[in-house]
Amino acid sequence: MTPTARRRLAPEVRRRQVLDAAIAVFSEEGLHGASMDAIAARAGVSKPLVYAHGGTKDELFAACLAREADRLVTAMTTAVGSGDPTAGDDGEGRLYRALRAFFHAVTTHRQGWTVLYRQASTGEFAGGVDAARRGIVRRAAELLAPELGGSVEAAEPIAHTLVGAAEGLTDWWLGGDGAQRSSTATNADHPATGEAPADVLARMLTAIVWPGLDALRRGPAM
Amino acid sequence: MTPTARRRLAPEVRRRQVLDAAIAVFSEEGLHGASMDAIAARAGVSKPLVYAHGGTKDELFAACLAREADRLVTAMTTAVGSGDPTAGDDGEGRLYRALRAFFHAVTTHRQGWTVLYRQASTGEFAGGVDAARRGIVRRAAELLAPELGGSVEAAEPIAHTLVGAAEGLTDWWLGGDGAQRSSTATNADHPATGEAPADVLARMLTAIVWPGLDALRRGPAM
DNA sequence: CATCCTACCTACTACCGCGTAAAGTAGCGA
DNA sequence: TCGCTACTTTACGCGGTAGTAGGTAGGATG
Incomplete structure (x- = not known):
């Protein structure tokens, strides 16, 4: 849905998107239950991007x-x-x-x-x-x-x-x-x-x- | 320590041992962090025995x-x-x-x-x-x-x-x-x-x- | 319109832990 | 002494996930 991907956004905006998605997924699935794939999917973005903006899973969670x-x-x-x-x-x-x-x-x-x-x-x-x-x-x-x-x-x-x-x-x-x-x-x-x-x-x-x-x-x- | 193993015990007693060990490990490592191997080790028992008495990891946690x-x-x-x-x-x-x-x-x-x-x-x-x-x-x-x-x-x-x-x-x-x-x-x-x-x-x-x-x-x- | 930077993706590897199987060993009652 | 069975060791299949390597394309700039 909404192939938002392949749309180049300012890093700052993307980072906020990723953080929002991460908070959503973490809150639903828990720290361990949440997969980076799920977070990426929620953000409408590929997994490497999540790593690029959020860092490691632990770092991402810490940021949230x-x-x-x-x-x-x-x-x-x-x-x-x-x-x-x-x-x-x-x-x-x-x-x-x-x-x-x-x-x-x-x-x-x-x-x-x-x-x-x-x-x-x-x-x-x-x-x-x-x-x-x-x-x-x-x-x-x-x-x-x-x-x-x-x-x-x-x-x-x-x-x-x-x-x-x-x-x-x-x-x-x-x-x-x-x-x-x-x-x-x-x-x-x-x-x-x-x-x-x-x-x-x-x-x-x-x-x-x-x-x-x-x-x-x-x-x-x- | 205390190689209690190789001691044949009544199923009921063993089950209690396994439950105690599981509670200890779960409380320290969390549900996901705890491995069945760790629980087995804590109970001084082999892994298959944990499964025999405690069932699946989820069942074991539910019992605790x-x-x-x-x-x-x-x-x-x-x-x-x-x-x-x-x-x-x-x-x-x-x-x-x-x-x-x-x-x-x-x-x-x-x-x-x-x-x-x-x-x-x-x-x-x-x-x-x-x-x-x-x-x-x-x-x-x-x-x-x-x-x-x-x-x-x-x-x-x-x-x-x-x-x-x-x-x-x-x-x-x-x-x-x-x-x-x-x-x-x-x-x-x-x-x-x-x-x-x-x-x-x-x-x-x-x-x-x-x-x-x-x-x-x-x-x-x- | 050509170019380059870089945001972005597809596809992959490495690894870990659950759960089970097979085969052997030893405690303990009869 | 025999045998039942609780127990162990070892090994493996399998599903799933963190993290990466390398290719693709958007879009600002000249």
């Missing part, structure tokens, strides 16, 4: 990882940094905005999300996935630390917990784990509340964790 | 999955079911006991945990991993539903969130994602409080989420 992780971290950072009139500027408001940015990024770029988090983090690429994840958690800890009135190290377990909770809620929203579901219609079509999913999810998670975090902030002793 | 998932669910169910004198029997107490059981199971059988959760959940085996995970979340939802005074379906997103939070906290405790860490000693040796890790972790997570859950219970309207 880096791009998506950067997208997420950037989105959250700017969301927290900029005051938002629709939400207060206290701790709860900041938490809400950060979570909303997270859920927005994830629900609109679910392929990237899948690549980042639902891949084999064991084996050769543990370092890569782990590094990306660690960056996000680190960011969360930095945002949380002043809120809790402690050091960044002290905030780390809470940051891990929060990120994990957000992952879990995201999994629920995206429906299972992205695979086919057979049982009752558990999800996929959530009641349309006429509200953006990111707002709904962020409100849910804020409601669950904020009271506890607030209590921790007031009485950090134990 | 089932065993570990069952172990977790059983531990949590019994922990919640039996009243515990050291903790109240109200909602908070039940939550605490369930979490403690979860963390206890996970910290004492971290290989099984790794197999269950930190593997490629995409691709051909999404169904298997997803099913195991879903069972656990389902259990959590069933335990939460009466607490929140709603249906099991209504409790599902919260169950997902809780399970995700527990996963995140576990990742922090186990240090990174199980891979080698190079930077500063972020973890691995947490301050020994003279308390079981499961208790510490369960108390942390309870403190974070219980206030919010309690509030949801009192005012489930939005």
Whole structure:
């Protein structure tokens, strides 16, 4: 279909195409399940081109990882940094905005999300996935630390917990784990509340964790 | 080491050996990274024997999955079911006991945990991993539903969130994602409080989420 | 219109790991 | 002591995939 091939494009454009295709295939098939042929086919391009622009399979995966992780971290950072009139500027408001940015990024770029988090983090690429994840958690800890009135190290377990909770809620929203579901219609079509999913999810998670975090902030002793 | 081979064992015992070895290797190398030869070597047994007792690689992995998932669910169910004198029997107490059981199971059988959760959940085996995970979340939802005074379906997103939070906290405790860490000693040796890790972790997570859950219970309207 | 650069493709090789077959060896009950 | 069978060693077929060698053609430039 669409014999886009044999059309000479600027390297920069092609590279972006290849990266997009790689993210798509990696998110569907996993790191090992995805073949370079499949990525090439998805990009409408031959395999050597994939190697020319993406390098080795591992390098290509690392590039995907880096791009998506950067997208997420950037989105959250700017969301927290900029005051938002629709939400207060206290701790709860900041938490809400950060979570909303997270859920927005994830629900609109679910392929990237899948690549980042639902891949084999064991084996050769543990370092890569782990590094990306660690960056996000680190960011969360930095945002949380002043809120809790402690050091960044002290905030780390809470940051891990929060990120994990957000992952879990995201999994629920995206429906299972992205695979086919057979049982009752558990999800996929959530009641349309006429509200953006990111707002709904962020409100849910804020409601669950904020009271506890607030209590921790007031009485950090134990 | 320990040339256990050439020792005729009851099929049932051998099967257990093979399963143990498979879980160990799968947890270290991942589903694709683990080779049947490696599993055979780990079990101190020849390859054909692995096939005799464990079947195909996929079947073997499914068996590992089932065993570990069952172990977790059983531990949590019994922990919640039996009243515990050291903790109240109200909602908070039940939550605490369930979490403690979860963390206890996970910290004492971290290989099984790794197999269950930190593997490629995409691709051909999404169904298997997803099913195991879903069972656990389902259990959590069933335990939460009466607490929140709603249906099991209504409790599902919260169950997902809780399970995700527990996963995140576990990742922090186990240090990174199980891979080698190079930077500063972020973890691995947490301050020994003279308390079981499961208790510490369960108390942390309870403190974070219980206030919010309690509030949801009192005012489930939005 | 001729030329050259290079983006791009077809076709191939090398390799790895699953799964099995064949033939022999040794534990253990009768 | 006999024999059953759990087990081992060795070897191989086969499917699939990472990565490459060398040929082809688009398109900017003179």
